[in-house]
Amino acid sequence: MNRAAVPVALLSLATASPPHILAQDDVAEAARRLFQDRFPQFERMAGVFKTAGVRTRQSVQPMEWYLEPRGWPDRTAAYLEGGVDLFVQAAERALAGAGLRGADVDIIVTVSSTGIATPSLEARAMARLGLRPDVRRVPVFGLGCAGGAAGLGLASALARASPRAVVLLVTVELCSLAFRLEDLSKADIVATALFGDGAAACVLATDGEGFAEVEASAERTWPDTLDIMGWRVESNGLGVILARSIPAFAKQHLRAAMVCMLAANRQELGDIDRFLCHPGGMKVIEALESSLGMPQGQLDHEREVLADHGNMSAPTVLFVLDRARRAGLSHLSVLTALGPGFTASSVTLRRTA
Template sequence: MLSRGRTGVLAVASASPAHVITQAQAKAFARSFFDDYFMGRDGAVIDRFLGAYDNAGVETRQLARPHDWYQQLHSFPDKNAAYIEQAVPLARRAGELALQRAGLDPTEVGAIVFASSTGLSTPSLDARLVQELGLARDVARVPLWGLGCAGGSAGLARARTLAMGLGKPVLVIACELCSLTFMHGDRRSANLIAVALFGDGAAAVVVAPEPWWDPQNPACGPELLGGYSRLLDDSEDIMGWDLADEGLRVRFSPTIPGLVIQHGPQLVADAAGVIGLGAEQLKHLVFHPGGRKVLDAYDQALGLEPDRLRHARAVLREHGNMSSPTVLFVFERFLADPQTRSNQPGLLLGLGPGFCAEGVLFRW
């Protein structure tokens, strides 16, 4: 049936791998790995790069494999096999918890949106998750690949559209194992910085139209008011993957914080305009924490008070940047904070390869 009513969030859940690494351990690994490359150059160079670990805003992260696994050289097929092996149970944990919190029978789900960009699988992993989670076998499958850090916010926006069109609940799962893409042969500073920032995790959201989502039910989450997408022309070099013999080689530009300062105000204003509001009317801001410098750039560009992005900073501190699920981790923490509920509009936003912005307007 076609939904003519409103659509909202029933539940959000997250899941993390068991292997924890502190930032001090990551820094020691980076020093041992990159030190030979910097030998013969200015001795201060490696220390200057390693200073990024102290200023990244990250204290701990969770990894798909034990620490010693990353000390060994692995082929692309081996790393991709590890991705499939680890991503399915991790995504399942997040999905099961979200369905449980929503009080939803899995067979009621009309579509599953699966966002991931850190491994390859055909069929996409949502085919396995349909079976693992006990979803109906005629469920619509919508895999999203290549959106990187914007995948979670894009998945949520697409789920709203699907829920309205199908008239059924939609399950969104974002799962990334960024650590498995680490390349021993990559001695660029971008790889060193990636080791300082990225972790692994999965998150899930259940989105549903009325009557599953009931604005009178205090157990239900926020209403989703509209989606927002914006692609910047000729910006493919800013963020993404380059395919090399050893696998997926990270590509991200140090200009990203500057782009946030340059484009952030207009992006937020345009997103608010989707629901006929001005940027200053958005009470809630749930942003993907790409890194401390990115969050600082948002503060500067939008003139935010220091604690406005506190939930994003907390997720970055405890989990690092997990790519697509990270903003959903922030969303989960935001919704659990009793101080945030005020029946006011807000924006959930992620930036990713393209270079693009993907967001969802909501009321909470």
């Protein structure tokens, strides 16, 4: 665990959602029309649309866009247009919340794993945000659902290493672009019932007063777990890898990993007032509560974010943090998320406001 020698303030946090709202009942009906004749197991799996814990999601394209076959050119164009728009919206809101402008940013960390952009998203957003030509850019790919927590840990480490620098973290994920009509698997059906699009941004610095201080960050990767979660790079886009064993794995292994991560900061599970978790799905939420010794139902912000936005991958845990902040952040919290690797990422936050 990386214990902060220099305090890093979390000055602001903001979220952004795309304009198209997908009601879960409408998605389920569209999926039935599309899949029931070509995927023999669809009816047996259709219950996932009711048990996923999702009511609505947001997407960068209207539902009709997803009902036609799409290849890399279409998906990439949608990623670049929708991703940059969300990037700018979230970044502008976070900067405004900190009382800053784009020209004040010294380091910008971009976390995104649902599309390919070279130049990366922050380069494409520089003019719209008014970023300086000498801003240091740190694009990060491949963190998946762990990206919100891991990105916050990375951004805080960069702020600590560069005193007085303003660090802007932006995470953007467009999971809906992985929706496919061809080569269906059980994981694709689950993804169709679960994933949405969104972005979140925050500003960090060693100078200034924020609503929390990043006290420590940590990661733990389990060996021989590469096939639990990730992407398959295929001819028509990214195909989801999503093992059924994720809830069971989290229930069995997360507690021990968290004990180790906290011990490096001379803390124990009992010291933490609130765990703020990435809500990968309803079964994952229940597994996290069980593994960390919480009563079932305690992860209420997580359930609310999942219901209103679905699983947006990396930004989702920052949506949870935003709800917790608005409701009144606990004195000592741990932000945590599981992602490809298979990896647990955590950030310890101490309330300051």
